[in-house]
Amino acid sequence: xxxxxxxxxxxxxxxxxxxxxxxxxxxxxxxxxxxxxxxxxxxxxxxxxxxxxxxxxxxxxxxxxxxxxxxxxxxxxxxxxxxxxxxxxxxxxxxxxxxxxxxxxxxxxxxxxxxxxxxxxxxxxxxxxxxxxxxxxxxxxxxxxxxxxxxxxxxxxxxxxxxxxxxxxxxxxxxxxxxxxxxxxxxxxxxxxxxxxxxxxxxxxxxxxxxxxxxxxxxxxxxxxxxxxxxxxxxxxxxxxxxxxxxxxxxxxxxxxxxxxxxxxxxxxxxxxxxxxxxxxxxxxxxxxxxxxxxxxxx
Numbered sequence: 544x545x546x547x548x549x550x551x552x553x554x555x556x557x558x559x560x561x562x563x564x565x566x567x568x569x570x571x572x573x574x575x576x577x578x579x580x581x582x583x584x585x586x587x588x589x590x591x592x593x594x595x596x597x598x599x600x601x602x603x604x605x606x607x608x609x610x611x612x613x614x615x616x617x618x619x620x621x622x623x624x625x626x627x628x629x630x631x632x633x634x635x636x637x638x639x640x641x642x643x644x645x646x647x648x649x650x651x652x653x654x655x656x657x658x659x660x661x662x663x664x665x666x667x668x669x670x671x672x673x674x675x676x677x678x679x680x681x682x683x684x685x686x687x688x689x690x691x692x693x694x695x696x697x698x699x700x701x702x703x704x705x706x707x708x709x710x711x712x713x714x715x716x717x718x719x720x721x722x723x724x725x726x727x728x729x730x731x732x733x734x735x736x737x738x739x740x741x742x743x744x745x746x747x748x749x750x751x752x753x754x755x756x757x758x759x760x761x762x763x764x765x766x767x768x769x770x771x772x773x774x775x776x777x778x779x780x781x782x783x784x785x786x787x788x789x790x791x792x793x794x795x796x797x798x799x800x801x802x803x804x805x806x807x808x809x810x811x812x813x814x815x816x817x818x819x820x821x822x823x824x825x826x827x828x829x830x831x832x833x834x835x836x837x838x839x840x841x842x
Contacts (some may be wrong), residue, residue, distance in 0.1 A: 585648040590676050593653065593667060597777030598726065602660040607841035609653065612643035616800055618656075620782040620790070625784070638782075644797055650674035652735075652777075652797035666729070666775035667797040668736040677738075678774050680728045681719040684769060686735045692766035695730065701810075702762070703755045703788050704742045710734055713757075714770070714795040718742035729775040729791070736772035740835045755788065773797075 573601045588803045606612070622636040638658055645653040652668045667687070669675060675688040685694050692715070699715035714731025732739050746761035747754055757765065773796040777785075784790040792798075803809060808820040 569657055570711075581648070581754055586650060589647045589650055590636060590675070591678055593647075593676075596653075596655075596665055596807050596817065598660070598662055598664055598714070600662050602641075602662060604658050605655060605662065609645050609647065612645050612655075613645040616642045616801070620784050623781045623783055623786065627730070646802070652802065654796050656780075663780050664777035666679055666773060668733045668773040668796040670735065670737050672737055680774070681723050682732060685730070685774075687774065688772050689770055690771055691768060692730070694771075697763075697766065699790060700727075702748070702757070704757050705755060706742055706744055706747075707793070710793050710799065711739075712793060712795055713765070714773070714775075714791070725779055726735045727777040727780075729773075729777065729795060730771050731773050731775075731795040732769055732771070733773040733794060733796045733799075735794075735797055735803065738770045738772055738831075753788075765835060769827055 555712050595608060596605055618640050620638050620640055623637060626634070638665065641657045643655050643657065647653055650669070650671045651674050652670060653665065654668075655665045656663045666677075667678075672688065674726070675686050677684050677686055680695060683695055688842060695717065698717065700718050702713070702715035704713040706710060708738040711734050712732055715729065717728045719726075730743075734741070742757065742765060743761065744756050746765070748756045748758045775791075782790060794800075805815070806820065807817040808824055810817050
């Protein structure tokens with residue numbers, strides 16, 4: 544009787560081969576997914592996570608989506624007084640808000656204002672031509688970095704503008720009551736965002752005490768030409784600074800003076816990429832200024 548022939552395959556070897564194929568396949572899928580997220584898919588990756596943020600969520604939840612913030616600071620606010628202010632001490636009205644800022648894939652900046660680690664409001668500033676997401680302001684859809692203020696009905700609760708030697712900005716508040724979930728939308732121009740255009744000095748209404756309001760004619764022209772690059776969404780934030788219009792200071796959204804020092808052009812240790820960034824920034828600044836001058840002359 545002849546013995547059975549040796550099998551042409553090895554069971555042990557095939558198991559090891561299968562394990563190697565599975566590990567290699569998993570590693571390849573993970574590398575491709577990470578590469579997609581960091582390159583062509585980063586815009587969708589960022590947008591998907593920003594959609595999950597809303598006023599009232601916990602800061603830990605935002606951090607689980609986006610990681611740790613790169614910048615963090617504190618600001619002090621005063622709660623609005625009730626009907627009987629004598630029953631409340633001034634010390635009880637003081638609250639501290641934690642302001643956290645993320646730079647997301649070099650496409651946009653996310654800023655959150657938190658009280659007791661609960662998000663009171665959050666804002667998005669686009670910083671790239673490649674990131675121009677659609678945003679709902681009430682029932683109107685606008686595109687950050689492209690849509691102008693004229694896309695929104697001129698029904699703003701208030702507006703504010705400022706112009707300095709280096710800093711500038713403009714924003715207006717929109718509120719829709721119960722239809723909008725009792726949220727407030729602050730849409731505006733951030734001087735560190737993409738496609739930012741300043742207001743002109745002669746447009747301000749000098750009869751107004753704070754000198755932060757624009758005259759009707761120039762404001763209408765500005766709304767028709769200036770793109771919106773920042774939107775801030777607020778829940779029910781009962782602070783005196785919001786009522787007075789001083790809550791955002793000179794920056795709606797990301798603060799240029801806080802984040803610009805992390806750019807390669809401001810690195811203390813010089814490099815070729817830093818010098819290239821400085822040349823690109825100077826070229827972009829000159830081009831934006833020339834475009835804005837042409838717009839002003841055509842008005």
